[in-house]
Amino acid sequence: MAALARWWRTSVRGTPRARDVSDAVLTLAVGLALIAVGLVGLWSGPVADDAGRWWAALPLLAICAVMLGKRRRPVLTLAVGVVIVAVDAGLGGSLGTMVALIDLIHATALYAGAAAVRRIESAVAVVAIGTPTVVFVVTGQVQSAVSAALTLVAVLVTPLWWGRSVRQQAELAQLASARAADLERLSALREAEVVHEERTRMARDLHDALAGNLSAIAIHTEAALTAPGAGDGSRDHASTSPERRALEAIRAASVSSLEEMRAMILLLRSGDDEVRSPARLSELDDLVATARAGGLSVQVRLPDVPPLPSAVDQAAYRIVQESLTNASRHARGGDVELVVDVDGAALRLQVTSTGGSGTARRPDPGGTGIGLLTMRERAEALGGTFEAGWVAGADPGSRDHQLWRVRATLPIEETR
Template sequence: MGALAVLRHLWVTRVRGTDRARDVSDAVLTGAAGLVLVAAGLSGLWSGRPDGSGWWHAVPLVLGCLAMLGRRRRPVAALSAGAVLFAADVALGGSIGMLLVLFDLVYSAALHAGPTAVLRLRAASWALVSLSLVLGWTATRDLRVTAFLALQTFVVLTTPLWWGLAVRRERELADLARARADDLRDLADLRAAEARAEERGRMARDLHDAVAGNVSAVALHAEAALARPPVPGAERERAALEAVRASALTSLEEMRAMILLLRADAGPVAAAPRLDRLGALVAGARTAGLTVTLDAGPLPELPAAVEQAAYRVLQEALTNVVKHAPGGRAEVAVGTSGGRLALRVDSADGPGGSGGPDVPGAGLGLLTMRERAESLGGRFAAGWADDARTRWSVAAELPLAVPAGVGA
């Protein structure tokens, strides 16, 4: 039993492991079976008498088995050759072995031929059935013989054809199901990737908007406190503030790296934007559709807290102009006046200007700008610049140096 199992395994995996090997083995087996049937006297099917010595049937049988070798790559040509050999075998009286060859070739043509060839094959099979009716009646004038001949033709041609088409449809349905499963799997992968990207983006926004903002506020307040003149005897407190500021700045840098990892498409996330980026801020507003003019005079060296507050006030003001006066005009002025840093953003051509009190959603940005300015000892004002309420103005003044006692 062990030897038989090994032989069976070798037959299935090695001999019949490829399409070419299966074609060869099927042709050999069909030829061997046909020769056995000829030797058994199963020939002369259409001659009306058994033909036990008709070994001439082996010639079309062997040639038909050779035609079976091309049934997969050239099914129509193989069937055409098999049909000619089958006709020659019928002329010799017919044999079951050649009938098996024809069955296999019709089945293979229905399974492997192109759609157009299959349609022609179906039409040819029905034409041959109809022709057998006509020829049978013309030759015999016997209804029973005619019906029997037509039935034989129908069975010989349409049975393997129907079988091959059924297997073909099952394969096509299996391929469609496999393709649909692949599409569903790809769609699920895309949705999972989108969900992961959305979650990572949400985490990045939370880190940037909430955590980074709070850490930045810690750094600002610490820097504001350090801007005070040193107090004798408070060296330890000042050193602690410096450590707090250094740790906050380091945390901001590390948090920026985390945000960039979470959002591969994120641009640089600056922990403390300065006024040297004012040109890029104005360029972004112009890209958003605003007509912006910038008047920025020379500025002295400013504390980081003042620069960041100034930048954020200008950024929020321009953002409000983009939001509430799209396509409008904005005039940005930055300079020094009376020993203070003066900021001004005037906007027009919009019912709300840069976020007036009559515009839905206005208020939080104004409050944020006011808190930034006043936390450093500055002033902030926003309102209509004319009685016609067509021009909105945002103005802020910040100290050039953080006053003593601010941010302590």
């Protein structure tokens, strides 16, 4: 039974067109069954002739064919249906055509324009009130007038009211959906505004507090370095004295921190108003060009990369970006080899770097390790692996020929 119900919902009633066809076929089947048992001659009385009753099948077939267009042309199909019912009434009348007329009225209330529905409501009201009045005036019988009124209410008023009710519920649901969408957009706008204000406040605080202090450090160290008698003794001694080297290191660190702080402030103030597509491996050429402009000698082995899941594509780009950034910082002027390998199951990245003289330099003591942690988190979030560390170079016995290698494996199939 469940399978039959599922077949009915998906196959027979799955689409609007299928529902229209099934309505017409079912109405035709019921109408023919009623004709077969002799339920014809609603207005002229029972038809005794078996052959004569089947004349009622002609208007039934016609009105069922008209039902196929009730969704696209509801007013036209209703007008044609009324004409067919009038012809059927001249033949005696049948229940099948009345059922089809009820369906057409209901469809008109659902799918016709608001102005057309109002005109039809006015026409139905005139017919529903005027016909019983005329019957009473002509026959003088209250029972006949009431019977006519009840019939018209059942055939005309009820389907029209039912269709209007369903239509109003659908319109209310659409309004509620639109209101929910508007509220969601307003919430997103408020959230974006709050984030923008917070970013602006953070940028302002960074500029007013940290940037000012760093500027003061840079200015004072520069003044100390250029002051007369800085670094006691000869010029050569002054340039190599521990105090001067310390001042130079402090100034260099403060200037570098100022540059990074400025970039951070600009980033915070830039906002996210500009819509940008996420970075992908297809943009590696620009990334490599930037690294080469910074003094690195980058060799790239990149095969034709098939379409990748968005998360894998973006994570791979960010890992390569961070690896090249680290190489620019710790191995300026060195050689970097970037290898990308893709098979059906995973994407593999390897970035190997050496120092400017063919050696890899140890990271600066000021490094925080956040970049390595971020790369590891990106890989492991996708179910992949990440490793970074020193490996033996061309001369395994020499510490100066060690290489810094970053390797990441990002699964593809599990991410789709």
